[in-house]
Amino acid sequence: MTTGARRRMGVEERREQLIAVALDLFSHRSPEDVPIDEIAEAAGISRPLVYHYFPGKQQLYEAALRRAAEELTARFVEPHEGPLGARLLRVMERFFDFVDQHGPGFSALMRGGPAGSTRTGAMIDGVRQAAYEQIVAHLGIPDPAPRLELVVRSWVSLAETTALLWLDGRRVPRGELERQLVHDFAALAAVSAAYDERMAQVVRRILADEPDDGMFADLVGRLMALPQPV
Amino acid sequence: MTTGARRRMGVEERREQLIAVALDLFSHRSPEDVPIDEIAEAAGISRPLVYHYFPGKQQLYEAALRRAAEELTARFVEPHEGPLGARLLRVMERFFDFVDQHGPGFSALMRGGPAGSTRTGAMIDGVRQAAYEQIVAHLGIPDPAPRLELVVRSWVSLAETTALLWLDGRRVPRGELERQLVHDFAALAAVSAAYDERMAQVVRRILADEPDDGMFADLVGRLMALPQPV
CATH class of the missing domain: 1.10.10.60 (Homeodomain-like)
Incomplete structure (x- = not known):
């Protein structure tokens, strides 16, 4: 040797x-x-x-995919300072940086790795869980109700899908998608809030901390004024 | 024998x-x-x-998962009649019927089957593609632009994730999620429309066919009045 x-x-x-x-x-x-x-x-x-x-x-x-999963997870960490919309946007920017740099590796990781092994599956679930816990921590809610959990987890999945679709041809500017995803979070939360008072409280609390010219204020404000669905 | x-x-x-x-x-x-x-x-x-x-x-x-994939795909077929919101709601009802009946089999199918084989992966992609094509056909747009494709595909993924999360404990009434997902479609389309004039045209055309008391009218109407993001 x-x-x-x-x-x-x-x-x-x-x-x-x-x-x-x-x-x-x-x-x-x-x-x-x-x-x-x-x-x-x-x-x-x-x-x-x-x-x-x-x-x-x-x-x-x-081992390489595990390292990629660790690097990706590290990008979700964001100081608990300032409006939530701005924090989420910074996380989305770092997330798309990673996706941009690691394109095919990211796709392989998210599609279950080369052999779709159980261990790779557990890694992916670990990344998703880390993203979920980070967002819940930013919301400051220690014990999220099922509807909030659903909104956060389904948004994490939406970010993942959007990134995978973007990689397939990069036909939409990534900066646009980063901002859209933050608005999507607000939109999904607001739709859920139209069905549930506890969700509505969460959304109102987020809004109270947003600046008038922040990412959420206008979008969520209009959605919150919606009448209850029939 | x-x-x-x-x-x-x-x-x-x-x-x-x-x-x-x-x-x-x-x-x-x-x-x-x-x-x-x-x-x-x-x-x-x-x-x-x-x-x-x-x-x-x-x-x-x-063979069993392929049959399940075929049955699921068949449920996406919906007559091209009436408001889009009502059509999507009927499809969501049939989708959740399927998820309800085939819980663990649906999860296995969507997570890549028992061995996460390439063939199972192709089946799942086939189901997603069929869902995408059905929706695009309902929108009446033969050659969707990248942003519309992204909205429709990411919504298909959202419906899938929401159903998988619902199966884990069934802690939110499914009827609520079926309606929420239809609203989510409108919300994702409207957020995208805020960034792109062609998407805005698509959304305005959908709205024109919706009744005043339909699922989309109020939600999308408010979102469409949003100013362009900075």
């Missing part, structure tokens, strides 16, 4: 390098289209040596 | 029976929790005989 002219790396350092190389390749092509030889070559080591650090292709790919 | 005291069935008839039995069992438990023995027993035949009709468990399960 040789690393050629390069200096010797420790086991953890080499594993990190292979993960970084894999993620870089996955940002241009789907993981299933990237052969292990290419990862080995990009890392400057032999194919058999890759298997010294990861027992198989699946394990290396899962 | 014997079918006991029962009359002999033809090959296609027996395959249909096994699919029906499997779908019935999948309406109570996830496919991965239903052993092939149980399907054999419920069909009144021996386990080895099941393999006479399907080469393996995976093939039988895929």
Whole structure:
């Protein structure tokens, strides 16, 4: 086993390098289209040596997707300061930065990874759960009622779908979609509020903290004036 | 090989029976929790005989999921008559009927089937595509612009997520969610219309066909009066 002219790396350092190389390749092509030889070559080591650090292709790919999931999750963290609309917009900007950088890898992660394994599925669910918990924390509601949980979780799913659809041709400016998604959150919350007084309280509380020229004020204000559905 | 005291069935008839039995069992438990023995027993035949009709468990399960996908797709078909809001509501009612009847099987289908196989993935994409095409046909727009495509596809995804979340405890009345989803469609379209004149034209055309007391009129009317986002 040789690393050629390069200096010797420790086991953890080499594993990190292979993960970084894999993620870089996955940002241009789907993981299933990237052969292990290419990862080995990009890392400057032999194919058999890759298997010294990861027992198989699946394990290396899962480690890379886990790293991507961690990076994505880190982008949801946002200080609890200022109007909610502005906070959500900053999170959406960082989310689309990630999607933009990791296109094919993001799609693979969200579609269940190369083999749609149970472990990859658990990773995706972990990312969704982290996004859900972040938003609930921003709303300042420790024990969300089922309707609020439904609004937040379905909005997380909407953001995910919108990003996946955007990647397919990038036919709409991403900045527009980032702002739209924040308005969509307000719209979904307001529609739900039309059916439920507890949701209406949540929406009114959000509104009270929004500036008059904020992202939510106008949209939600008009929706909240809607009569109860028949 | 014997079918006991029962009359002999033809090959296609027996395959249909096994699919029906499997779908019935999948309406109570996830496919991965239903052993092939149980399907054999419920069909009144021996386990080895099941393999006479399907080469393996995976093939039988895929045939059952394909049947479920076909049944679900059939429910999207709605006459092109009357206001769009009322049509969408009827489709949502039939959709939730299906989800209600096939709970664990629907979840398994939408989460990629027992093994998350490529074929199951293609089936799910087929269901989503059929839903998308039905809605576009109701809108009467032969060649949808990217923003409209995004609104319709993301709403299809929203309906799917909402149904999956509802199945987890059924903590919100389904009738409420059916109506909410129709309002959500209007809300997503209206938010998009605030960014794009072609979307605004689509929304105005929908509104023109809605009765004053219809599902869309009030909601969309208020949203359409929004100023353009900065």
